[in-house]
Amino acid sequence: MKPPLKIAIAGLGTVGAGVLRLIAKNGALLAARSGRPIVVTAISARTRGRDRGVDLAPFRWFDDPVAMAAEAEAEIVVELIGGAEGPAKAVVETAIARRRHVVTANKALLAKHGTAIGRAAEAAGIALHYEAAVAGGIPIIKAMREGLAGNRIERLYGILNGTCNYILTTMRETGRSFDAVLADAQALGYAEADPSFDIDGIDTAHKLAILASVAFGGEIDFDGVYIEGIRHVTAEDIQFAAELGYRIKLLGSARLTDHGIEQRVHPCMVKLSSPIASVEGVYNAVFAEGDFVGTALFEGRGAGAGPTASAVVADIVDIARENRLPVFGLPAAALARRPRAPIERHRGAYYLRLMVKDEPGVFADIAAIFRDERVSMEAILQRQRDANEPVPVVITTHETEEAAMRRALSRIAALATIAEPPRMIRIEPLER
């Protein structure tokens, strides 16, 4: 057996402690699979004393993770600090400068600086692995970079944020409001005290931008992702979706179009019968469509100490086995810089919920606007309620261009008979 592979770990939160536990528990197995023992030599975290359920005595402690990345006796630096800037970025850059391999779970860092960091890693001749950055325990980066390497990937979409999926699942199961379910999720530790990264879709967009880069062989373009979160999804929308045979999911989707690359994160109505509709709670799932494989689906736990540690350690084993891969599936010089397909060019069906003051003529006004904008209605649902209050009217459309839909919406919003801003949710045809 070869000499031990020494690693240094920066960041000992949930994931860092999970990695230490995994290596302690499965060390013999990892050595057999890797051909070398995997040994943690150095660690760094913000607070030293906190009980993490793991004995930290065997490891050299660094107060400064950047100093550790520079000085520790380690072939691999594992970055689990998080955040797009600051110490996480400095740790990764320092490790690369010192020609140490990097394993990171940091989606924000890669989404913002991934292409540059990938270039630097390639120039330094070191491995940069990031399986844990996307979809937790699901080995989706490996599937995209390697398992589906024979295919031209045409489209991918997925549920990439367990917090949002938990909230939407719970809203559907309980009929409760977004705010109430979010508060519960925060109390249970499923959502952060400041939940905006998750519920506003930023986290999903980080992951989508990384996945799209690997799938389509392009530079990471986080700024090109169209993003809507789930704050505006109401219990009423979820109820109407069910009546129409849909479930509401926050999806990240990316596609190569004639206008460039389309990257979108927003709530979607997906058919109840589609496989992604049944991915519930904290589970994540990614669907990829390739020109030879057809559709492949990968599902599992998207977060948590165990699944994320599983992904981090798979990366370490890869490096121990000396698997060397282009960082984003292609050498940095070969990564395309593609134009962005504007969301206005998106074509799809739409769900609209209008709150209508029940006056004669309102349907005629709406129908006239749709006629003018050439938007074709598929179905209208109207619920009778208290006659003194605005009533919800739900309209679904046939496939149309987003630009036309938006023009129609802004004209509808301006009607005197419309009591609240109209709500629009895109309908996604995701049959296998």
Add this chain to the structure above:
Amino acid sequence: MKPPLKIAIAGLGTVGAGVLRLIAKNGALLAARSGRPIVVTAISARTRGRDRGVDLAPFRWFDDPVAMAAEAEAEIVVELIGGAEGPAKAVVETAIARRRHVVTANKALLAKHGTAIGRAAEAAGIALHYEAAVAGGIPIIKAMREGLAGNRIERLYGILNGTCNYILTTMRETGRSFDAVLADAQALGYAEADPSFDIDGIDTAHKLAILASVAFGGEIDFDGVYIEGIRHVTAEDIQFAAELGYRIKLLGSARLTDHGIEQRVHPCMVKLSSPIASVEGVYNAVFAEGDFVGTALFEGRGAGAGPTASAVVADIVDIARENRLPVFGLPAAALARRPRAPIERHRGAYYLRLMVKDEPGVFADIAAIFRDERVSMEAILQRQRDANEPVPVVITTHETEEAAMRRALSRIAALATIAEPPRMIRIEPLER
């Protein structure tokens, strides 16, 4: 860019022709991803003249695939002939002897001779890749050997044969008999003229034995797989399953138990709400449970030219990238030889269908037998039909040991009031 990677392909059936088409269509992409052009130099098949939709002129033709494996100008020999013995085996052995890497889609060969072939490959220092042998386009071998390498895998199960899944799905959807649906499947090309490999569970068992080896780090033990096919599943059983909230699937499952390794292939009743219940038609799916990742699910097309070619080419790209892996996830010397957990020690719930001559006392007899064998009933369903014909009585049990169930069954079968051999289908608790 490095010099071209030359490959020789033995076998030009559906899959072989698919591989040629993929390399022709996506050649530039493969070169960029691999860092070297991938070039087919030699081919061999039984008949030269047949139109395969690909121009064979650029390739050196060999009538004898074994001669090709020995003499072709190629770093990789791709074996797509099939069959556990004969030319396929000779091709692989010859390639290894000549220190050429091997990519194969041959599950029968690996199930029977995989451990020996893996040892030989390891001794020769060449790569042996076999992604296409299990679950078609789903990169499940890569997920097991690499993506989940941090985990001790505790259990896996899956739908591994598209023909059986298609037949069971169609029986459910149409209410037709096994024989009628099989005949249609044969006419459509979804089932072979001699379908026994598929419908008797052999093909599933081949794949399961390979998967279990990689997952649990043991020698392949195909002879240790308990196998039942789907011939005895009736439209009536499928109907009763639906009434009880189940769907019938042919599953391969493997588990580490206190008595050794349990490998089973047989029809199972799975809850309608479990994710595997909705894997329909020609789709395959594999679930793996690891100690850190939890449950991970992989789903996709299990057969066909495109998906299988996708898997074969992923293996070629792996070799081009110089990824070197222990053949079954561990070096051959480290593969465990585990005792077999006998099926009689299996514990689970059971579905029984008895055809009962409607005479007084029959329930008392059955209840007495269950009492004697300590089998606890969960539910009984009886359908009234023509009083002159035997009526079906369906019984589900609570968890019990298979040995007790079998004793009870053979005593029930001997009752004078039982008109046909009782049918038993195991119920699998597969919630996430």
